[in-house]
Amino acid sequence: MKKPCHQNLKKFNTFGIDIYTKNFFRVSNYSDLEYLIDISKNYSKIFVIGGGSNVILSSNIIDALVVKIDILGINIISNDSNHILIDVGAGESWHDIVVFCLSRGWYGLENLALIPGTVGGAPVQNIGAYGLEFSEYCHSVFAWSFKNNCFIEIKAQDCLFSYRESIFKKNNNDYLILSVRLLLDKIWTPRIGYHDIKKQITNCVAKLTPTHVFDVVCSARRSKLPDVKALGNVGSFFKNPILEIPELEYLKLLFPNIVFWNHIPGVSFKISAGWLINICGWKGRIIGPVAVYKKQSLILVNINNANASDVLVLAHAIQEDVCCKTGISLEIEPVIF
Numbered sequence: 011m012k013k014p015c016h017q018n019l020k021k022f023n024t025f026g027i028d029i030y031t032k033n034f035f036r037v038s039n040y041s042d043l044e045y046l047i048d049i050s051k052n053y054s055k056i057f058v059i060g061g062g063s064n065v066i067l068s069s070n071i072i073d074a075l076v077v078k079i080d081i082l083g084i085n086i087i088s089n090d091s092n093h094i095l096i097d098v099g100a101g102e103s104w105h106d107i108v109v110f111c112l113s114r115g116w117y118g119l120e121n122l123a124l125i126p127g128t129v130g131g132a133p134v135q136n137i138g139a140y141g142l143e144f145s146e147y148c149h150s151v152f153a154w155s156f157k158n159n160c161f162i163e164i165k166a167q168d169c170l171f172s173y174r175e176s177i178f179k180k181n182n183n184d185y186l187i188l189s190v191r192l193l194l195d196k197i198w199t200p201r202i203g204y205h206d207i208k209k210q211i212t213n214c215v216a217k218l219t220p221t222h223v224f225d226v227v228c229s230a231r232r233s234k235l236p237d238v239k240a241l242g243n244v245g246s247f248f249k250n251p252i253l254e255i256p257e258l259e260y261l262k263l264l265f266p267n268i269v270f271w272n273h274i275p276g277v278s279f280k281i282s283a284g285w286l287i288n289i290c291g292w293k294g295r296i297i298g299p300v301a302v303y304k305k306q307s308l309i310l311v312n313i314n315n316a317n318a319s320d321v322l323v324l325a326h327a328i329q330e331d332v333c334c335k336t337g338i339s340l341e342i343e344p345v346i347f
């Protein structure tokens with residue numbers, strides 16, 4: 011029988027924080043799960059880790075029970091001429107699933123290509139990119155509830171999905187996501203309204219294919235985002251703030267060039283957090299072993315073996331300065347544990 015063991019977590023988090031846990035346990039099948047459920051009662055802190063691409067690990071992790079979900083597999087639940095419903099193990103790589111579905115003619119996920127992490131991590135912050143959110147293709151999530159000691163199937167409409175939020179993020183580590191059901195399209199509807207995609211495809215809209223959109227998304231991401239193998243990071247470090255019309259109008263008087271998009275049409279707007287950080291002069295700045303990425307101010311990068319406190323020193327300095335200069339509070343996106 012496997013037991014929780016000592017494990018260095020540097021290769022299990024994309025920021026590359028060099029820290030360990032005394033209690034690392036991999037769940038690869040339902041017999042590991044049974045054992046985990048049994049031993050989890052002995053731990054006051056439990057942390058579920060997927061691909062580690064949206065976490066900043068602090069010394070809290072040392073005594074926690076760290077559960078790595080390795081459950082794999084794709085099963086077809088139902089299939090008709092318009093849709094297919096698949097159940098995917100939480101340990102599958104998100105990007106590999108996007109590629110697999112595209113190759114089978116199961117459409118919808120193309121805009122979410124190349125987002126690092128696992129399928130089980132995707133519902134937690136309702137991943138989103140290029141004008142699409144995970145919630146739009148989620149049917150339900152199957153999980154173990156540590157709090158209520160039972161298995162639970164949560165329908166998408168009950169997952170409280172919103173921008174980079176869900177019931178799973180709000181109640182961090184109450185749930186162990188085991189599999190995710192995705193309801194995909196057999197007939198493709200392109201989602202090309204987002205400006206970066208629109209720019210790339212204006213010449214070929216007539217013969218546009220899902221693979222073309224996938225390729226455009228992948229090449230845009232490769233050109234903008236640092237490779238986590240070369241430069242530790244967790245993608246966007248701050249959420250784009252959401253403002254209502256009167257607040258935006260006031261800000262436009264102070265900053266006529268402010269960058270924003272529609273959030274809820276006619277009600278609210280998303281302000282570019284990267285733009286705010288830029289105009290406050292933070293692009294490329296370094297504090298200790300952490301820097302604001304030169305090509306994209308929304309990303310903080312690990313330049314010299316940073317720990318969680320080092321990351322938060324820079325993050326808090328940015329938050330304070332942006333708030334002081336613009337009146338806007340930036341919210342941290344990754345989970346700090």
Ligand SMILES: Cc1cc2nc3c(=O)[nH]c(=O)nc-3n(C[C@H](O)[C@H](O)[C@H](O)COP(=O)(O)OP(=O)(O)OC[C@H]3O[C@@H](n4cnc5c(N)ncnc54)[C@H](O)[C@@H]3O)c2cc1C
Pocket residue numbers: 024057058059060061062063064065079100125126127128129130131132133134135136137138139178182183185186187188235236238243244245246345
């Ligand atoms: C270069 C880069 C680009 C990125 N781009 C985007 C982007 O475009 N859009 C976007 O939304 N995000 C983006 N991210 C963030 C990240 O990839 C996603 O949030 C991803 O879904 C996290 O999945 P993960 O498996 O790595 O989760 P982890 O980082 O391991 O965990 C994140 C949170 O989810 C919880 N969790 C993970 N798995 C489970 C599970 N099975 N059960 C219960 N809880 C679980 C963890 O406890 C933690 O609270 C990016 C990150 C990087 C490094």
